[in-house]
Amino acid sequence: MIDIHLLSAAEARAVSADLCEVLADCVNGGASVGFMQPYGTADALPYWQGVADSVETGATLLLVAVIEAKVVGTVQVGAAQMPNQPHRGDLKKLLVHRSARGKGLARLLMEAAEREAARRGKTLLVLDTATGSDAEAIYPRLGWERVGVIPDYAMWPQGGLCDTTVFYKRIAA
Numbered sequence: 001m002i003d004i005h006l007l008s009a010a011e012a013r014a015v016s017a018d019l020c021e022v023l024a025d026c027v028n029g030g031a032s033v034g035f036m037q038p039y040g041t042a043d044a045l046p047y048w049q050g051v052a053d054s055v056e057t058g059a060t061l062l063l064v065a066v067i068e069a070k071v072v073g074t075v076q077v078g079a080a081q082m083p084n085q086p087h088r089g090d091l092k093k094l095l096v097h098r099s100a101r102g103k104g105l106a107r108l109l110m111e112a113a114e115r116e117a118a119r120r121g122k123t124l125l126v127l128d129t130a131t132g133s134d135a136e137a138i139y140p141r142l143g144w145e146r147v148g149v150i151p152d153y154a155m156w157p158q159g160g161l162c163d164t165t166v167f168y169k170r171i172a173a
Contacts, residue, residue, distance in 0.1 A: 001067070001068075002065055002066070002067055002103065002104075002105065002108060003065070003066045003067075004063060004064070004065055004066075004108050004109060004112045005063065005064050005066060006061060006062070006063050006112070006116055007055065007062045007063070007064060008055065009052045009053070009055040009056035012048065012051060012052040012055050012062050013049075013052045015064065015071050016045060016048045016049070016052070017041070018064075018070055018071035018072075019044070019048045019051075019064075019071055019074060020041040020042075020044035020045055020048060021041055021097065022071060022072065022073065022074060022095050022096070022097045023035070023039075023044040023047065023048070023093075023095060024039050024040055024041045024043065024044050025097045025098055025099075026095045026096075026097070026098075027039040027157045028157070029098050030133075030156065030157060030158065031095070031130075031133070031135070031157065032130035032133065032154055032155065032156050032157060032162050033093055033095065033157075034154070035047075035157060036155070036157050036158075036159075037157045037158050039157065051076065057080070058079065058080065059078065059079060059080035060076050060077065060078055060079060060080075060092075061076060061077040061079055061089075061113065061116050061117065061120075062074065062076050063075050063076070063077075063109055063112050063113055063116065065096070065100070065105045065108060065109055067100060067103075072096065072097045072099070072100035072105065073094075073095060073096040073097065073100060073105040073106070073109055074093065074094075074095050074109070075091065075092070075093060075094045075095070075109040075110065075112075075113045076091070076092040076093050076113075077089045077090065077091055077092070077113050077116065077117045077122070077125070078090035078091075078092055079117070079120055079122070086121065087121065087122060087123045087124055087173075088122065088123075088124045088125070088126065089117045089120075089122040089124070089125050089126075090125070090126055090127065091110075091113060091125050091126065091127035092127070094106060094109060094110065094127075094135065094138075096109075106135075106138050107138075107141075107142060110138075110142050111142075113125075114169070114171050117171060118171045118172055118173050121173050122171065122173060123170060123171060123172070123173045124168060124169070124170055124171070125168065125169050125171060126166065126167070126168045127139070127144070127166070127167050127168075128150075128153070128164045128165065128166045128167070129164065129165055129167070130154070130156070130162045130163070130164060130165075131149050131162065131163035131164060131165045132162070132163070133162075136165050139167045140167075142169075143169055144167040144168065144169045145167060145168055145169065146165060146166075146167055147165075147166040147167060147168060148165070148166060149163050149164065149165050149166075150163060150164050150166065151163050
């Protein structure tokens with residue numbers, strides 16, 4: 001049984017160990033999500049504390065996928081935008097633990113993120129992902145439109161520059 005939940009800040013803090021494990025697994029598995037290898041669960045804690053703080057202010061929506069009472073996937077929507085962009089949200093950090101892949105969690109998380117963003121009046125979502133990564137192939141299948149590629153945008157967690165592909169999706173509010 002897979003459950004998808006929108007978390008409060010208190011709930012995010014309560015499952016921070018699971019969130020740390022998911023992030024560390026993804027980074028150590030090669031996901032270019034902002035962190036460098038080696039990366040342990042203790043390294044991830046400050047990041048998730050910041051996310052929980054952002055959830056508390058309403059700037060971030062944090063969704064998780066839970067299997068057997070354990071968080072195995074997550075995605076965020078940056079909901080706080082500049083005054084001229086109240087209709088837009090930034091999709092961030094779609095992460096699924098390698099042990100839980102192949103179960104449709106990415107799709108379920110993305111669909112839930114889109115619904116929650118729409119409930120808050122968002123009509124446009126944007127994201128970027130490492131070009132050539134497994135994640136890049138997910139978004140077009142979910143109706144996201146590819147905008148283009150920015151060369152040398154970031155680094156792979158093991159080192160070396162990687163390009164990023166930018167996507168957008170219009171959603172109904």
